[in-house]
Amino acid sequence: xxxxxxxxxxxxxxxxxxxxxLAAAAELLExxxxxxxxxxxxxxxRVGISAPSIYAHFPDREAIVDAVVDDAFAELKxxxxxxxxxxxxxxxxxxxxxxxxxxxxxxxxxxxRLVFELRNPLDADHPxxxxxxxxxETFQHLVDTVQLCIDGGISTSTxxxxxxxxxxxxxxxxxxLRSGHLGFPWPPYEQTFDRIVDGLAxxxxxxxxx
Amino acid sequence: xxxxxxxxxxxxxxxxxxxxxLAAAAELLExxxxxxxxxxxxxxxRVGISAPSIYAHFPDREAIVDAVVDDAFAELKxxxxxxxxxxxxxxxxxxxxxxxxxxxxxxxxxxxRLVFELRNPLDADHPxxxxxxxxxETFQHLVDTVQLCIDGGISTSTxxxxxxxxxxxxxxxxxxLRSGHLGFPWPPYEQTFDRIVDGLAxxxxxxxxx
DNA sequence: TGTACATCAGTGAACGCGCGTTCACTGATGTAC
DNA sequence: TGTACATCAGTGAACGCGCGTTCACTGATGTAC
Numbered sequence: 228x229x230x231x232x233x234x235x236x237x238x239x240x241x242x243x244x245x246x247x248x249l250a251a252a253a254e255l256l257e258x259x260x261x262x263x264x265x266x267x268x269x270x271x272x273r274v275g276i277s278a279p280s281i282y283a284h285f286p287d288r289e290a291i292v293d294a295v296v297d298d299a300f301a302e303l304k305x306x307x308x309x310x311x312x313x314x315x316x317x318x319x320x321x322x323x324x325x326x327x328x329x330x331x332x333x334x335x336x337x338x339x340r341l342v343f344e345l346r347n348p349l350d351a352d353h354p355x356x357x358x359x360x361x362x363x364e365t366f367q368h369l370v371d372t373v374q375l376c377i378d379g380g381i382s383t384s385t386x387x388x389x390x391x392x393x394x395x396x397x398x399x400x401x402x403x404l405r406s407g408h409l410g411f412p413w414p415p416y417e418q419t420f421d422r423i424v425d426g427l428a429x430x431x432x433x434x435x436x437x
Numbered sequence: 438x439x440x441x442x443x444x445x446x447x448x449x450x451x452x453x454x455x456x457x458x459l460a461a462a463a464e465l466l467e468x469x470x471x472x473x474x475x476x477x478x479x480x481x482x483r484v485g486i487s488a489p490s491i492y493a494h495f496p497d498r499e500a501i502v503d504a505v506v507d508d509a510f511a512e513l514k515x516x517x518x519x520x521x522x523x524x525x526x527x528x529x530x531x532x533x534x535x536x537x538x539x540x541x542x543x544x545x546x547x548x549x550r551l552v553f554e555l556r557n558p559l560d561a562d563h564p565x566x567x568x569x570x571x572x573x574e575t576f577q578h579l580v581d582t583v584q585l586c587i588d589g590g591i592s593t594s595t596x597x598x599x600x601x602x603x604x605x606x607x608x609x610x611x612x613x614l615r616s617g618h619l620g621f622p623w624p625p626y627e628q629t630f631d632r633i634v635d636g637l638a639x640x641x642x643x644x645x646x647x
Numbered sequence: 648t649g650t651a652c653a654t655c656a657g658t659g660a661a662c663g664c665g666c667g668t669t670c671a672c673t674g675a676t677g678t679a680c
Numbered sequence: 681t682g683t684a685c686a687t688c689a690g691t692g693a694a695c696g697c698g699c700g701t702t703c704a705c706t707g708a709t710g711t712a713c
Contacts, residue, residue, distance in 0.1 A: 393632040400610025
């Protein structure tokens, strides 16, 4: 698979290559589904450069994958908060945020998986790789939204944090199983979504909303 | 890492090596966490044989991993059904089965992950690898147990299948996230378990049970 | 305006490695007579 | 009971491959004077 050679960057535009490398790595990851298949040489081939050129922008192969993960998580956070902020009612904020989460996982299943599964933030082999602040903030956003529902009287929950954990787990499991087991007779998408979000957030029926 | 050489099998006991290979592969998988690290040579090293010896028992490297997956799933199914069958009340059957599922995932997280994530039964590259009958039967066991709860009047659900899907997704998500994100401030184990099972199966409070 | 030159954005060849797989083989084990 | 031999359970060396990484390099681009 030979890619078209790319034009050499002009002076001072060396950072453009960095973005190209990241984009190629993300594509490669999404196509192969395996972090280990995102090889330095494969990335270079896709970008249209020689392999050593990558070392001007990343210290080693791992750093590329780390950067892809950081990018992906930032994108996920933006998708969630943007969707939630567009709504005003607590119930709709919660549902919109969760829907955005699932949409990201559905549209880029392998990139999603990498973020949550392959790159264990507490990987024993990589102690420096800690759970990013972005992750904490994103989860906190879910907790806050559940709390909004409680305060708004549309959730009978008494523990926003505990419910947020259950919702996150259920959404994550649904997203990964659904994209992985394509032959399973999945019920309509909305139905399972409703069961998970409404049920685990202890939402009262929608009709009761002011 | 040199392993102790093993004794040569006596005649007619060639199949014992097959079992040793499988056990070594399963261990290796559990330790490394990556299917791709279960190399033919690494397995051979661990068993204490030369690499080519494996070809007497498996046609290629992939076949070893496939066999590990089949073994693991059979084990998981047995764990679930055994736990559920030991109970008589529908509520306890459901809870015991789900608890056994989570226990398996907790004790052998990487083997569990391989079964549900890495080895997509509908992998486009391996069309012959279909979702085994064992998988269908195991999920059906969950559906049946939820139905038992409905029939026994301790669940207000009207759709055992749909609820089983949600429960499976939530358990799977909880299992994988919890074993992967060790730094997260997880609530007590039982609490999340209760939220997921009782909530998604629409169980009535335990006190109402006859 | 012309030109020497420093710098930048890369390249090409090479290294050692572990891998899956093949091939021809070996030596202990059991069996036929 | 003794022995020739077929079979079984493996082995050791070798292959070609793609990998991450290193090294010395090149040639276009911009700039100082």
